[in-house]
Amino acid sequence: MSVVKIDKVSRFYKNGLLTVTAVDQLSMELHKGDFSVIAGPSGSGKTTLLNLIGGLDKPSEGQVFIDGEPTQNKSEHQLSDLRREKIGFIFQAYNLLPVLTVYENIQLILQIQGIAEKLHKDKIFAILAELDLQDLHARMPAELSGGQQQRVAVARALINEPKLILADEPTANLDSESANKLMDLMQRLNNEKEVTFLFSSHDQMVIDKAKKVIRIRDGKLC
Ligand SMILES: Nc1ncnc2c1ncn2[C@@H]1O[C@H](COP(=O)(O)OP(=O)(O)OP(=O)(O)O)[C@@H](O)[C@H]1O
Ligand SMILES: [Mg+2]
Incomplete structure (x- = not known):
């Protein structure tokens, strides 16, 4: 079964009288263990597509399925449960909270999930060690390099x-x-761990490392 399937998905934005078609009748599927990249020029619809796949935005037309389940008729509450259980997001701007330490930024996710407090420390240090961040656990995001902040964002995801x-x-x-x-x-x-990844990028190094390249232009596969 596919982890994600989108079927003839479109997303229109209305800017006054003008309608922009950011994603245009696009269909694609991701399977467990995929390591895929969405490649395309600026404005081709990469961010819009990721937001639609992750349930952060709803399609104007077409259907999105996560683990075979259509997301169309889900409430905001159900969608946020689905995201929390199944999806990790890494955004370009990291989205770390500046007033929390590295440790606290990650702990926040466990708190939101209602994971028992006594399990937090072991879980967090395990993931920090995996990303070679254990010595930085008490730092604030502003005290980290861009690469270190990005690794914290990965740990949190x-x-x-x-x-x-x-x-x-x-x-x-x-x-x-x-x-x-x-x-x-x-x-x-x-x-x-067979985690399924979908990136967007126009960096050739990233594109070269993907197992599968999904090229888009003007919101369509090309
Ligand atoms: N909120 C919005 N309102 C109106 N138009 C939008 C909005 N968001 C995106 N668009 C338009 O939709 C199209 C796709 O934008 P999107 O951000 O998905 O592109 P992208 O491929 O991620 O670009 P980049 O590589 O620059 O990040 C663009 O024409 C953009 O101007
Ligand atoms: Mg973008």
């Missing part, structure tokens, strides 16, 4: 052991060495 990770231009703000390290890490998680 992984802490609830999602089956699907969506990452919007994960290497966009990184130097090439940090970008390479991040990709190696994601590849390892993909190989060892």
